[in-house]
Amino acid sequence: MKPVFVQIKCELGRAYAVADQLVQEVEQTSEVYSTSGHYDLLAKFYLGADEDIGRFVNEKVHPIPGVRDTFTIITFKAFA
Template structure:
């Protein structure tokens, strides 16, 4: 399994609703609220041969209340 992170910008006042919707789908390893340009930082795991872009498009972008995302793939743990 390879971890990757998604920064999520939510519609105003909907960060907790979006976080709850992602948690309800049981697809995220960890969900954090953040301050700054993005509202949430979410850690996911994908199979080594899976397409992260497809996963995000199908499982994250379909959550109501999301305005923007930034996907951060990872390569090696230290």
């Protein structure tokens, strides 16, 4: 499993609804945080080694009502 982080910009007043839908309906969702700055949410997903990240974001995140924009961050190594 590989972690992928997606920053999500939401329509005004929709951040909580978007976060709730991610947690309830997207099984790859690990965590969702509200944030300040250019994006409203930071979501962490775990995808299978051979899953297409672009297709996942396009088909699972973008269609959620209230999502306006995303910025995907691919990780390489976790340090502990």
